[in-house]
Amino acid sequence: MGKFDLDQVIxxxxxxxxxxxxxxCEDMICMWVADMDFAVAPPIVEAIKKRADHPIFGYSxxxxxxxxxxxxxxxxRQGVHYNPKRMLTYYSVVSAISLVLLSLxxxxxxxxxxxxxxxxxxxxxxxxxxxxxxxxxxxxxxxxEIDYDDxxxxxxxxxxxxxxxxxxxxxxxxxxDEQRKIAELxxxxxxxxxxxxxxxxxxxxxxxxxxxxxVSPKTKDxxxxxxxATKTFNLANNGVAFIIPGNEKMYESxxxxxxCLHLGSMNIFATTAVLAAYESGEEWLExxxxxxxxxxxxxxxxxxxxxxxxxxxxxxxxxxxWLDCRNLGIPVVNFFETTAKVLGEDGILFGPAGQNYYxxxxxxxxxxxxxxxxxxEKAYHQLF
Numbered sequence: 001m002g003k004f005d006l007d008q009v010i011x012x013x014x015x016x017x018x019x020x021x022x023x024x025c026e027d028m029i030c031m032w033v034a035d036m037d038f039a040v041a042p043p044i045v046e047a048i049k050k051r052a053d054h055p056i057f058g059y060s061x062x063x064x065x066x067x068x069x070x071x072x073x074x075x076x077r078q079g080v081h082y083n084p085k086r087m088l089t090y091y092s093v094v095s096a097i098s099l100v101l102l103s104l105x106x107x108x109x110x111x112x113x114x115x116x117x118x119x120x121x122x123x124x125x126x127x128x129x130x131x132x133x134x135x136x137x138x139x140x141x142x143x144x145e146i147d148y149d150d151x152x153x154x155x156x157x158x159x160x161x162x163x164x165x166x167x168x169x170x171x172x173x174x175x176x177d178e179q180r181k182i183a184e185l186x187x188x189x190x191x192x193x194x195x196x197x198x199x200x201x202x203x204x205x206x207x208x209x210x211x212x213x214x215v216s217p218k219t220k221d222x223x224x225x226x227x228x229a230t231k232t233f234n235l236a237n238n239g240v241a242f243i244i245p246g247n248e249k250m251y252e253s254x255x256x257x258x259x260c261l262h263l264g265s266m267n268i269f270a271t272t273a274v275l276a277a278y279e280s281g282e283e284w285l286e287x288x289x290x291x292x293x294x295x296x297x298x299x300x301x302x303x304x305x306x307x308x309x310x311x312x313x314x315x316x317x318x319x320x321x322w323l324d325c326r327n328l329g330i331p332v333v334n335f336f337e338t339t340a341k342v343l344g345e346d347g348i349l350f351g352p353a354g355q356n357y358y359x360x361x362x363x364x365x366x367x368x369x370x371x372x373x374x375x376x377e378k379a380y381h382q383l384f
């Protein structure tokens with residue numbers, strides 16, 4: 001038993017929860033949108049309550065202490081030094097991607113991204129009138145690998161590579177060797193890299209996240225890194241995203257666009273929560289990661305034994321399980337949602353490469369996971 005009660009089942013209905021209230025979840029167990037069902041770390045709650053005790057919530061600025069806390073966190077946990085004086089704050093990573101494209105590219109430029117693709121990437125790119133080309137990952141025995149010849153082809157036609165590291169939805173944590181090969185191709189074609197590393201603190205035991213920023217001595221100069229506390233500390237929609245340009249020219253250009261649009265300021269409670277997370281949330285996170293891993297291992301063992309038509313992709317990072325349902329022979333929505341009453345996300349939402357796959361969010365109480373498994377087994381016996 002850990003210090004934090006991650007087994008607690010917390011009712012989220014009627015709290016304006018996207019996961020539970022936004023979609024029709026009647027009779028459903030909700031395991032879709034990527035936030036956690038765990039109570040946030042107590043120091044975050046305490047910090048917000050303390051700030052709320054002061055009755056004025058007027059104009060505020062982001063203190064240097066926050067940038068220093070972020071820099072210290074990533075230096076300690078990932079061995080990378082991000083200059084606290086060269087970070088830019090933004091509302092979210094997805095919106096920051098659009099901002100960076102507006103700042104550093106031209107209308108009509110092409111962006112390469114790996115497929116299956118996180119569903120909010122294409123709108124962020126197309127919305128600012130940039131084009132997309134997809135590099136399809138290869139599923140080899142439930143382990144997704146990069147087709148480097150195809151990536152070479154894609155980058156030869158692109159100005160930007162949108163790197164998702166760890167990868168959503170497949171759960172891949174890219175190795176140093178893999179990223180060096182990516183870097184070689186990006187340098188060959190003079191491509192800017194936008195590296196979305198929002199899940200980089202959620203790495204399963206036995207794997208290691210390598211920030212693209214430090215893959216080689218050269219990568220820093222053409223990389224804009226995106227990080228956030230939102231996934232790590234369950235602060236979705238309440239957190240602050242950080243844009244970290246690798247050189248001064250990129251920093252000044254992005255900053256200029258932000259200032260022109262009067263963007264970059266943050267809600268006082270958001271900055272309070274994120275500061276508390278980076279300064280005092282590590283103990284909580286160190287319990288969450290093995291708990292999520294145990295959920296993954298339990299589900300994998302159950303599916304391997306009881307539902308052999310579904311294959312479980314190796315989850316190296318994130319808390320999102322990617323299931324290969326191609327052998328089911330029926331639409332994934334029919335199995336999970338119509339019959340089992342388990343609401344995850346249809347793989348087709350991640351593009352054509354995700355067809356006949358299904359994504360489940362595992363950041364829930366063990367008691368909820370057990371109910372999900374019972375429903376999946378019952379549905380399997382009903383249909384097969």
